[in-house]
Amino acid sequence: MKINLTLLGGLSVDKFLREYWQKKPLLIRQAIPGFNGLLDPAQLAELACNPEAQSRLVQFKRNKWHLQHGPFDEQSLDSLGKSGWTLLVQGINHFLPGAADLLQQFSFIPHSRLDDLMVSYAPKNGGVGPHFDSYDVFLLQGMGHRRWQISAQQDRTLIPDAPLRILQNFSPEEDWILEPGDMLYLPPHWAHNGIAQDNCMTYSIGFRTPSYHELGEQFLVYLQDHLKLDGMYADPDLKPQAHPSEISADMLQQVKAVIQKIRWNDTDIARFLGTYMSEPKPHVYFDPPDNPMSHKRFIQSLDKSGIRLDLKSLMLCHDNCAFINGEAHDLDTPDIAAIRLLADTRQFPAHSQLSSTATDMLYAWYQEGFLVFPGKK
Numbered sequence: 001m002k003i004n005l006t007l008l009g010g011l012s013v014d015k016f017l018r019e020y021w022q023k024k025p026l027l028i029r030q031a032i033p034g035f036n037g038l039l040d041p042a043q044l045a046e047l048a049c050n051p052e053a054q055s056r057l058v059q060f061k062r063n064k065w066h067l068q069h070g071p072f073d074e075q076s077l078d079s080l081g082k083s084g085w086t087l088l089v090q091g092i093n094h095f096l097p098g099a100a101d102l103l104q105q106f107s108f109i110p111h112s113r114l115d116d117l118m119v120s121y122a123p124k125n126g127g128v129g130p131h132f133d134s135y136d137v138f139l140l141q142g143m144g145h146r147r148w149q150i151s152a153q154q155d156r157t158l159i160p161d162a163p164l165r166i167l168q169n170f171s172p173e174e175d176w177i178l179e180p181g182d183m184l185y186l187p188p189h190w191a192h193n194g195i196a197q198d199n200c201m202t203y204s205i206g207f208r209t210p211s212y213h214e215l216g217e218q219f220l221v222y223l224q225d226h227l228k229l230d231g232m233y234a235d236p237d238l239k240p241q242a243h244p245s246e247i248s249a250d251m252l253q254q255v256k257a258v259i260q261k262i263r264w265n266d267t268d269i270a271r272f273l274g275t276y277m278s279e280p281k282p283h284v285y286f287d288p289p290d291n292p293m294s295h296k297r298f299i300q301s302l303d304k305s306g307i308r309l310d311l312k313s314l315m316l317c318h319d320n321c322a323f324i325n326g327e328a329h330d331l332d333t334p335d336i337a338a339i340r341l342l343a344d345t346r347q348f349p350a351h352s353q354l355s356s357t358a359t360d361m362l363y364a365w366y367q368e369g370f371l372v373f374p375g376k377k
């Protein structure tokens, strides 16, 4: 995977993954030289008023932390004071093509691990307090300057009754001021505190790690949907019971034998992972085109201009199976490379050779709003 040379401060992806990823923080000065952000505070505030975006306002006033969830109205954001607050908006990549392009620069980490791009704005002294996340995150500085203090401390005691997770005892071990284009990588559970030094915007490229519990629970949901066990409970040899309320050993053994027949293999695990990890978050909806093209016109446009994933689409692959927004699709061998290119790069070049099965599949995805033609948001 070729990446922008400066993004990891001259480290190769191999070296970064071996020495830092999930192990220790890395400060990269001028990871993206000239980066000054993708949107301004007014545009962020506008998104925070959009019901389709997930936004939060964190305030520290009268010696207490306060948290409000969006959508906000313009007046309440306009009336915020000159300091002591931070506005955060998740999923910026669903709204700005430039944000999706920024995330593509982080494709040296698999898409299955990517969560989203969150952007925060804070006037001088604003911040969300010392805390830790269960995510890997690249904190890229946009406009302004942010002081980052970090610590490997094991004490994770939180302030009781605070509306957000704030560490009770934060003991910073390292301290830097980040300028536009600087970036700090933090592994999960690393304590950190970011304090705006001036009007400051920070871009958090977040990577999720599902808990084993979540994976196990969701796999059982998958199994439930795909389970097929023939036959039914039978007891032609039923014996008289002294206690009719007793669940007999015979019943227990018969049910145990049936339950033990439930089996799964690598294909089930891959299908579960592909559908679950590409499932859109609950607040995400797709907008099918208002006046969809006919199949014939679609094929002509596809050939002429290529197509790309909608900003909200999530696409993953395993072997000959493609997963898009929670759906699994088996691919014919000649189409695998082309469909994988769409999943890897989020776009599909013009003049690609595709079977009619593949174009039918793309047409269905286009009708669902999963794909859009270049130039469309």
Ligand code: SIN
Pocket (backbone or CB within 6 Å): 086, 119, 120, 127, 128, 133, 137, 192, 194, 202, 203, 204
């Ligand atoms: C922020 O951008 O203010 C907070 C980011 C973080 O600490 O995870």
Ligand code: CO
Pocket (backbone or CB within 6 Å): 131, 132, 133, 192
């Ligand atoms: Co954090």
